[in-house]
Structures are given as C-alpha cells and as structure tokens.
Amino acid sequence: MTRADGVVIIGAGIGGLCAAAQLAGAGVPVTVVERMATPGGKLRTVDVDGVAVDAGPTVFTARWVFDALFESLGERLDDHVTLVASERLARHAWQDGSRLDLWTDPTRSRDAIGEFAGAAEARGHDGFRAEAARIWTALEHRYMEAPVTTPVGLALRFGLGGIGEMLAINPFETLWSALGKHFKDPRLRQLYGRYATYCGASPYQATATLMLIAHLEARGVWLVEGGMHKVADAIAALAAARGAQFRYGADVREIRVTGGRASGVVLADGEHLPARDVLANCDASAIADGRFGTAAAGAVKGTAPRDRSLSALVTMMTADATGFDLDRHNVFFSNDYAREFDDIFKHGRLPAAPSVYLCAQDRGLGPPPDGPERFQIIVNAPATGDGHPPGPGEIEACQTATFAALDRCGLTLRPRSMVPVGPAMFEALFPSTGGALYGRASHGWRASFRRPGSRSGLSGLWLAGGSAHPGAGVPMAALSGRLASAAILSARASTRTFLPMATAGGISTPKATTAASA
Structure with a gap:
C-alpha cells in the first residue's frame, strides 16, 4: 500500500534505487514501481543458453560513492557486495599486433x-x-x-x-x-x-x-563477484530493509497531476498509487513525449534525436576463445577511428570498421574456465531505434566485421550461443531514447548544462538517472539519485519549517582521495 504522504519512484535503475534507500532511511514511505522483473535497469543480465550474462555496464568505478551511501545508513558496502580491486584497468590491442595494458x-x-x-x-x-x-x-x-x-x-x-x-x-x-x-x-x-x-x-x-x-x-576499477547486477540487488535490499516497497512487473501509464502538483501515478491496469512526491528514474524524454500522460509532459524538455548519445550493438554470448590472452576488460581498436564516428553520428549507421569492447566475464578473479566462457561485446551504434534502426542485414554485416577485427588482433572466438541487442531493442527497453544509452551526448561545452536537474518544472515531480544531472554512468546515476533524494528531503523540511534551506539537495560523500590517487 502506498501512502499519500510518501514517494513513488518510477524505475528501479541505479538512480532510483539509491534514492529509495536514502529516502526510506530518512523515514519517508517509498514505493518503487518497476516494469521489469528485477532491479537494476541497465544493470541487468540476459540468459544465454541457460547462463546469466551481464548485459549492461561492466566497469565498477568510484566505489566511494557507494561506500558513502551504505555508510550513511549504518552499513558497509563490503558486507553486501564482494568487490575485488583490479590492478589492470584494461588490455588494449590494435590490428597491427601492438598491445598495451594500463594499470591502477x-x-x-x-x-x-x-x-x-x-x-x-x-x-x-x-x-x-x-x-x-x-x-x-x-x-x-x-x-x-x-x-x-x-x-x-x-x-x-x-x-x-x-x-x-x-x-x-x-x-x-x-x-x-x-x-x-x-x-x-x-x-x-x-x-x-x-x-x-x-x-x-x-x-x-x-x-x-x-x-x-x-x-x-x-x-580504481573493481570486479564484482557474481556480476554487476549484484550491486543493484544490494542497494534494493538496503532500501527494502528500511521499509521501501517494490512493485516489479508494474508499468506506469500516467503521472497523476492534481492542483498543479504531481500526486501519484496510475499503473497500466488502472491502479492509482497516491504520493506526495513522484521521482522519475527514467529518461527525461519519456516524460516530455507524453509517455506518462499529457499533464506531466511539459515538466521537462526532451532530447532531440540529433543530440542523442551513442546507442550500441551489444552481443551477449558463450564462446570458446583462443589466440589472445584476455583480461576482464579488453578493447580492440579499428584502423580508422574518425570514420567510425562519422558512420554513427553523421550518417546514422553502424560502423563499417568498428572498435570493439569485450568483457570476458569469467576472467580476472581466477583462471579461465575449461570450455566456453561468458562474453559481452559492445560496438558503438547510432540512437536510431525509434526511426530507422539497423536491420538484420546491417547487424549481421557489423557482427562479421567485429569478429574479423578481433581475429586481426589475434583473438578467435567460436560462439556457442549468442543474444544480440541493438538500438531498436534498447528503445523498447528504455522508451523515447531511440536506444541512446547515455541521455544527451556531451558534445560542446553547453551540453552538460542542458541536462535536467533533480527538480522538474512540475511541483512534486523529481528526476534521477543517466539523462539527468550529473550525467551517465553507474556512479553518476547513483549521485543523481542521492541528489534527488536530498532535494526531496530539503523541500519537505522547508515546507515543515517555512525556513529557507542553505542548499537545495546537495550531498556529501567521503573525499575520493581515500581511494588510490592517479
């Protein structure tokens, strides 16, 4: 049961989860509504022939952001997630045979x-x-x-x-x-x-x-035992332990507006969840496009297709690998970098000669397994999922070019099973993005200032996630959730006391100097 004085959070991505934990820890009734079956948003897994493969972000950095979240609620991150510091940041390879490792x-x-x-x-x-x-x-x-x-x-x-x-x-x-x-x-x-x-x-x-x-x-880069989705699971459990309620498999149809203020949400089945505040942990364009009703559509500005960030062609697979000593994080560069980005941003097509990121998910924490391993392969793509997304033939050609590039760098992959996900599927998962995975592209000095902040143009409607300030990536999305929760608590305190607050929604985290300096 939701409470009219509580907060409804749309989306259990990392920003929404961090906000849920912070708000619930402050005694605010919280209900998180998530249309997927599990928490995490882009921190998700895909079943590949009976094996769970991480299908979203794979690099865990800025652990002090998450340490601060858990510490603020009297917990230790290390008691909930097993993190192993990696000495190697990534292994890089070029098609001329050269290789370079970078280190912490x-x-x-x-x-x-x-x-x-x-x-x-x-x-x-x-x-x-x-x-x-x-x-x-x-x-x-x-x-x-x-x-x-x-x-x-x-x-x-x-x-x-x-x-x-x-x-x-x-x-x-x-x-x-x-x-x-x-x-x-x-x-x-x-x-x-x-x-x-x-x-x-x-x-x-x-x-x-x-x-x-x-x-x-x-x-610092850390490897997450069990996969990156374990971070989302841990934060969801942290919020639930403090009273947050989670509704999975529930799709929000409308942000209800009453008297010029957000007053809750209506689910796809017609159920009304009242709330004093609504926090939308989704791409801001979904609100602007009216996907949550016309009453809230004017609360934020969406991102024009020309201003979207990259999408990706992501392939989760199990495969046998030979010929290249893989680490957890591996990058294989194209021979024509400028053409790669011209293909994507100028011509709106998959790159003919892509650079390739490969996450070998069974490497880094011990010897590689005998037999097939789990891999996630990422090639940058245009965010055209709601317009003219790459068709099957273009995707097949790009995958052929990808495997050829890996082979020229010395890596031979023999896939056992593959699950490709492109811009059209990302648009379906994250509507109104075209499949863009990072909100607005950071092109030009004004771009960062065009991201919406925690407070929308509609009273009682707040924003978090990778399309909001401070930007994309797991740690930035986490900060957006903490900023949004701080802003909500600040606004509620102002209403109670009728006194101005010194700062509207700022946060404090331990200085990053506690981590190894570079």
Whole structure:
C-alpha cells in the first residue's frame, strides 16, 4: 500500500534505487514501481543458453560513492557486495599486433606507455594525467556532487579567485584536439579518446573536460563477484530493509497531476498509487513525449534525436576463445577511428570498421574456465531505434566485421550461443531514447548544462538517472539519485519549517582521495 504522504519512484535503475534507500532511511514511505522483473535497469543480465550474462555496464568505478551511501545508513558496502580491486584497468590491442595494458599504478602505466611508444609519449602521459586530475578536482564537489547549475552559477561556485581553475577544465576545446597536445602517437589518442564513449560521445565532438573520466577510472576499477547486477540487488535490499516497497512487473501509464502538483501515478491496469512526491528514474524524454500522460509532459524538455548519445550493438554470448590472452576488460581498436564516428553520428549507421569492447566475464578473479566462457561485446551504434534502426542485414554485416577485427588482433572466438541487442531493442527497453544509452551526448561545452536537474518544472515531480544531472554512468546515476533524494528531503523540511534551506539537495560523500590517487 502506498501512502499519500510518501514517494513513488518510477524505475528501479541505479538512480532510483539509491534514492529509495536514502529516502526510506530518512523515514519517508517509498514505493518503487518497476516494469521489469528485477532491479537494476541497465544493470541487468540476459540468459544465454541457460547462463546469466551481464548485459549492461561492466566497469565498477568510484566505489566511494557507494561506500558513502551504505555508510550513511549504518552499513558497509563490503558486507553486501564482494568487490575485488583490479590492478589492470584494461588490455588494449590494435590490428597491427601492438598491445598495451594500463594499470591502477600510474608509474606502471607510464612505464608501459614508454615501452609501447617511447619516452616522449611517457612524458605526454604525465601531462595528460595532471590535466585530467586538475579537471576532476575542480568539478567533483562543485559540479558532480552539487545540484545542477548554469554556467554563471558554476562560476560563482569557483568564486573570483577560482576563475583560472574553472577555465582550466578546458570546456571549449574538443577532447581529440586536447589529446594531440599530450600524445603524438595516434594509438594513444585513440585509447584516451575512447573515454568520451563512456558517456556516449564522440571524441571528435566532446569537450576536453571529459578527460576527467580517465582520471576517475585510474583511481580504481573493481570486479564484482557474481556480476554487476549484484550491486543493484544490494542497494534494493538496503532500501527494502528500511521499509521501501517494490512493485516489479508494474508499468506506469500516467503521472497523476492534481492542483498543479504531481500526486501519484496510475499503473497500466488502472491502479492509482497516491504520493506526495513522484521521482522519475527514467529518461527525461519519456516524460516530455507524453509517455506518462499529457499533464506531466511539459515538466521537462526532451532530447532531440540529433543530440542523442551513442546507442550500441551489444552481443551477449558463450564462446570458446583462443589466440589472445584476455583480461576482464579488453578493447580492440579499428584502423580508422574518425570514420567510425562519422558512420554513427553523421550518417546514422553502424560502423563499417568498428572498435570493439569485450568483457570476458569469467576472467580476472581466477583462471579461465575449461570450455566456453561468458562474453559481452559492445560496438558503438547510432540512437536510431525509434526511426530507422539497423536491420538484420546491417547487424549481421557489423557482427562479421567485429569478429574479423578481433581475429586481426589475434583473438578467435567460436560462439556457442549468442543474444544480440541493438538500438531498436534498447528503445523498447528504455522508451523515447531511440536506444541512446547515455541521455544527451556531451558534445560542446553547453551540453552538460542542458541536462535536467533533480527538480522538474512540475511541483512534486523529481528526476534521477543517466539523462539527468550529473550525467551517465553507474556512479553518476547513483549521485543523481542521492541528489534527488536530498532535494526531496530539503523541500519537505522547508515546507515543515517555512525556513529557507542553505542548499537545495546537495550531498556529501567521503573525499575520493581515500581511494588510490592517479
């Protein structure tokens, strides 16, 4: 039973789960309504011939965000999820036979780059590391852990004495251009340019500010025993233990609006769940497109198709692998990186010569199994799932090109069973996105400021998830949920006391310096 003074959360993705735990821990009645059968949203698994394979995000970083969530509720993350720190960030390969591993130990990465491309490139790595760290430090507390703001508002957070630090985040240069100042070797520009794809952007159009993602990853990557979905399971259990109710297999038809305020939701079967606040943990475009009724549609602006982030052609499989010493995270680069992103963003088609990310889900925590292994393979794709998605022939051609690229890098895969998922299926799973997996593409310095914040234009309707501030990715979605829950609690406190709050929805997490610095 929902309560009229409670919160209904639409969607059990990572943002909604974090908000549910925080709100329930504060004594607020919470009901989470999720149309899928399990929590996690994009943190999900797919059955491949009787074996569960992670089908969403595979890289766990910024564990301090999740440590802070559990600690705020009197728990320890390590008591609920088994995390193993990985020394190796990823293994990278090119079709000329060259390979490069990056490590959490920056000295080890520097030495590897020096051996791979020479002393000058190792020095370039030093400069890149320093700039990425400066950008992260400048934005961590002022932007990512703080409520959404405008460019002027961000400048005010830096203050007069911090304008130089603000400009040093390099928002007006593209990532690809900035990388050219640090690396002459095109392979290293490819490698570090790939970090733009972590939030669904092209390195040729994304702001250089995104080099902070490389710094985030260099601070640590953890392997989750049992798969990434275990993180979602643990946060759902944390929320449930504090009283949150979960309704799985329940589809929301409408956000009910009464007296100019969100007042609950109506399910597909007509059931009305009243609430004082509604938190939508979905892509903001779904609201703007009227998928939750016309009354709430004007509360947010959707993302135009031209501004969407990357989608993907993701293939979950069991296969036998030979010829290449795989790690958990592996990247195989194309020979024409610029063409890859032209195909996607300019022509709206699958790349003819793709770069390939391969997650070997049975590697990293021990010796590989005898026989077939579980793999997730990702190729970047255009977000055309609601328009002209790739057809079966185009998907087959892309998969053929993918296996050929892997073979040229020395890896031979012999699939036993495969489950491909493309933009059309992602659109079905996450409506009004076209299959975009990261909300709005981070192209240009204004893009980050165009993401909606926790507060929508409709009183009582709040937002969380990868399309909202501070952005895409598991840790950012978690922060969005914490920001939204803090904003809801702040608004309720203001209503009770009739006193202005010092901050509207800010959060506090342990400083990331508790993790290994890069």
